[in-house]
Amino acid sequence: MNLISGIKLYIEKMCSESGPGMKIILLDKDTTSIISMAFSQSDMLQREVYLFELLDSVRSNERLKYLKCIVFVRPTKQNIQFLANELRNPRYSAYYIYFSNIIPRTDIKYLAECDESESVREVKELYADYLCxxxxxxxxxxxxxxxxxxxxxxxxxxxxxxxxxxxxxxxxxxxxxxxxxxxxxxxxxxxxxxxxxxxxxxxxxxxxxxxxxxxxxxxxxxxxxPVTPLLHQWTYQAMVHELLQIRNNRVDLSGRPNVPKDFKELVLSGDQEDFYGNNMYANYGEIGSTIKQLMEEFQRKANDHKKVESIADMKNFIESYPQFKKMSGTVQKHLCVIGELSTISNKRNLFEISELEQEMACKAEHSAQLQRIKKLIADDRVTIEDALKLVCLYALRYERHANCDTSSLLQIIKTRGGCPQIVPALIEYAGTHVRQGDLFNMVRITDAVKLTRNLIKGLKGVENVFTQHTxxxxxxxxxxxxxxxxxxxxxxxxxxxxxxxxxxxxxxxxxxxxxxxxxxxxxxxxxxxxxxxxxxxxxxxxxxxxxxxxxxxxNGIQFKHTKSMIKYCSTDNL
CATH class of the missing domain: 3.40.50.1910 (Sec1/Munc18 (SM) protein, domain 2)
Structure with a gap:
């Protein structure tokens, strides 16, 4: 069961069924993302797809009869209408139409009526209606x-x-x-x-x-x-998403200082890049060590390339240069990413914060944890977002504890200028009145395996990494x-x-x-x-x-389970 392979087979089917020759592909915003996450643009060029257009974009009326047109869109009413308009005034020699999901027969009939020039060669359903x-x-x-x-x-x-x-x-x-x-x-x-x-x-x-x-x-x-999404993550893919955000396998670093121009937007796809695919689940320390080894290997190969002394050396250099250049880009890209992760982690004191998050998620020590939270969330070096996450975890963990003191924590948040309404909202969304069973019944973790600090060696700057939560x-x-x-x-x-x-x-x-x-x-x-x-x-x-x-x-609901917190929160958003 491999989703990426499934999407690729569908795309291969679309490209092959239209036969040889130059092709354009008409997409909508959703199918553009679906294809881009499975195939790179160069992959599509190899399949003779040279132009990409959005179905709803304003296009010229120039007829390009030397091009075949592959249409891959979701079967929405809006797309059906756009496609009908295209077929009434066809600009391409032939249309091969593929819908990403089940389409009603009435819509097929409507499109057939619009195809007066009989330019449609194929209409099929391909079930690629998700992002792999x-x-x-x-x-x-x-x-x-x-x-x-x-x-x-x-x-x-x-x-x-x-x-x-x-x-x-x-x-x-x-x-x-x-x-x-x-x-x-x-x-x-x-x-x-x-x-x-x-x-x-x-x-x-x-x-x-x-x-x-x-x-x-x-x-x-x-x-x-609700606990899992609140915890800071320490595996590579999850950490990048938490600190830099991954959108459709892309990371936008344009707002980050000191990032080279060529790395303002990065593609992180395990299917399109072996290094990332092999290391996306590695923890912070492991990925740092692996990148260090990759860099050392690159430096060795770079030195080998300098030793071009004979015709044979030249031939070997030319043959290996594409791979060498690809390796160079991989090293630079991941050094850039890991450098940003390191900067953010140190600046926001995430090692100490994450340690407390893990302890609250995995064991109950109310008094000690409450004091540590109060100390951390009052510290100006801790961002208000990280402070709020700690209070959220505390509120979830100790919602029914006899000495629960969420209110005093919210007062600290409010004093710092934060927006504490997330805490009562979270309790309404996923408090004990909603959850089935005991989310914090973590005996399987804490009694069997005591929380320990995992010292990751091999890369300077990597310290305690917590991955105890399951x-x-x-x-x-x-x-x-x-x-x-x-x-x-x-x-x-x-x-x-x-x-x-x-x-x-x-x-x-x-x-x-x-x-x-x-x-x-x-x-x-x-x-x-x-x-x-x-x-x-x-x-x-x-x-x-x-x-x-x-x-x-x-938003807009009456909070029934958090009345004691209301006075500490901004009433504008409650």
Whole structure:
């Protein structure tokens, strides 16, 4: 189960079916991102695609009959209308139309009526309606999926369509389970089931062999685990997203001082770059050491290239120069990224902050942790954003503690000019009245394995790295693969497919409210152990995007569970 391979096969199919010759591709904003995350522009050039245009852009009426046109768009009403206008006045010799998801027959009929010149050669559905971030991770780029703690209608529809496309591209007809008690999860699961039932012929591609259990689609709710997105991350991909932000596999460094002009925007794709693909899950210290080794290897090869003394040396230099240049770019790019990460971590005192975050997530020591939080959040060297995250974690951890003192922490935040309304909003969004089970029942971590400081050697400046926290998702998946009873906590929508007692061999997880790179790491580790898991979410969160999601989801609602905090918060946003 490799999402990137699936998307690539679809793109290859589009390019090959149109035959040889120069081609243009018409895209919408969503499919532009879908293609760019799977293929580079040079990859597309190799497939004779020389021009890229947006379907909704204003274009000249110049006819380019020497070009074939590949159309790859989402089957939205707006795109159908744009495409109809194009077909009424065709500018290219032939059109090969591919929709990224299921399209109603009425829309196909409408397009056929508009194609009076009969320039359309092909119309097909290719189920590439999601962003493949990693081979086992997808996103739908929905930054906010709730308002008043209910689904936004467009986000709900998009989530159903994206998840259905994943199932179709992987050829899976799964048992659908959802988190009990989550109306959002139940509603999405029901919509996906209804779509599968409606399009039953599309899903008639796999039968159970030798009594094997059917695959599983598990619909989860971010509100069950609000801790994971708040924690600072120390693995490479997650750390870059937390401190620099990754958008569609790109990192924008244009606002960072001392970054060379050529590195203002960087592409970080594990599929397009071996070094990043091999090291995206490495921790901060390991990636630093690996880059150091890469740099030393580059310096050695650079010295070898200086020794051009014979015809044979010249020939070897010319043959190896492209690889040498590529290695040079890799070294410079990742030195630039790790340098920015190091600068930010030291400036914001993230080692000490992260240590406290991990301790609060993994063990209960109320008095000691409260004093440390008060000291840190009052320190001007600690950013107000980091201070707020610490208070959020404290409020979640000790919401029902007899001596919970969230109010005094909010007063410190307010004194510093911060916006403390995120804390009561977070409790309304994901407090104990919402979560199923005990999120902080972390005996499996803290009693069995005491928190220790992992001293990472090999790179100056890398100190204590904490990676003790395990996301709730990992425990959930372990229960699934151990064959434990799921019905009470994760009831099935299509119970007729659940006579099997064996655990599923393939699992798709979709998290409403966004997944995280820490959860992607947990999925990667389980896949390396022999399981088959795909993780997806409405978006991929870092702490700031998660906080924004919480504020949007709770905007305008009456806070019922945090009355004691209200007087410490700005009333404008409550």
């Amino acid at each position: 971030v990693n081979p086992n991770l997808f996103s739908l780029n929905i930054p906010h999926c709730m308002a008043n703690l209910n689904w936004l209608p467009d986000a709900l529809t998009r989530s159903m369509q994206g998840t259905t496309a994943v199932l179709l591209s992987l050829k899976l007809n799964p048992v659908i389970r959802y988190r009990a008690g989550s109306q959002a999860a139940q509603l999405l699961a029901k919509m996906i089931y209804d779509q599968i039932t409606k399009e039953s012929t599309l899903f008639d591609f796999r039968s159970n062999v030798d009594g094997a259990a059917p695959p599983l689609l598990l619909v989860l709710d971010r509100r069950d685990d 996301p709730l998702l990992k425990e959930t998946l372990e229960d699934v693969f151990k064959g434990r009873e799921l019905d009470p906590v994760y009831p099935a929508i299509n119970s007729e497919l659940v006579p099997f007692r064996r655990p599923p061999q393939e699992v798709i997880v979709f998290i409403i409210g966004g997944a995280t790179y820490e959860e992607a790491l947990a999925v990667h580790q389980l896949n390396n152990a022999g399981y088959k898991i795909i993780l997806g979410g409405t978006t991929i969160h870092n702490s700031q995007s998660f906080i924004n999601e919480v504020l949007t989801a709770t």
